[in-house]
Amino acid sequence: MKQNEKIRQLRVKQGFTQKELGERSGIGESTIRKYELGQRNPKLETLNKIASALGVSASSLLDDKENSFSETMYKRNFNSTLSLIEEVNLKISSTGSIVKEIIEEGYLWIDTPDSSFEITQKELEELNEKLESYAKFAINELEQKHK
Numbered sequence: 001m002k003q004n005e006k007i008r009q010l011r012v013k014q015g016f017t018q019k020e021l022g023e024r025s026g027i028g029e030s031t032i033r034k035y036e037l038g039q040r041n042p043k044l045e046t047l048n049k050i051a052s053a054l055g056v057s058a059s060s061l062l063d064d065k066e067n068s069f070s071e072t073m074y075k076r077n078f079n080s081t082l083s084l085i086e087e088v089n090l091k092i093s094s095t096g097s098i099v100k101e102i103i104e105e106g107y108l109w110i111d112t113p114d115s116s117f118e119i120t121q122k123e124l125e126e127l128n129e130k131l132e133s134y135a136k137f138a139i140n141e142l143e144q145k146h147k
Contacts, residue, residue: 003042010056010061011054
C-alpha cells in the first residue's frame with residue numbers, strides 16, 4: 001500500500017476529517033489533502049507529525065516494499081551501511097533508541113523514546129566513531145582504576 005493510501009485509511013479509521021488531522025498535526029488541511037491524493041509527499045519531519053497525530057510510528061506510514069529487486073540492489077550497494085546500522089544499534093540499544101533504514105527511499109533515521117529524526121550516512125558514521133571512542137575511554141578508565 002502506498003503512503004498516501006495509508007494516511008487516508010488510518011485517518012478515516014480513526015474518524016478524523018482532513019481538517020481534524022491537520023489541526024492535530026499542525027499541518028494545513030489542504031496539505032493533508034494533497035498528501036492523501038498523492039500530489040505531494042511529506043518530509044520525514046512532517047510524516048512524524050502525522051504519525052503522532054494518528055498514534056502510529058512514522059515507519060508504518062511509508063510505502064510497502066514494492067519488489068524484492070530494489071531490496072536486493074540496496075543490500076548489495078549499501079551492505080556496509082547495513083552492517084554499520086547493526087553495529088550502532090548494538091551500542092545504543094540500552095538507550096531505547098534504534099537506527100532504521102527505508103530500503104526504497106534510502107532514508108536513515110533514529111527512533112528514540114521521545115522522537116524520530118532523519119540522519120545522513122555521514123552522521124551515522126560519526127555516531128559510530130563517537131561510540132567507539134567513548135567505549136575505549138571508559139575501558140581505559142576502568143583499567144587505570146584497577147591498577
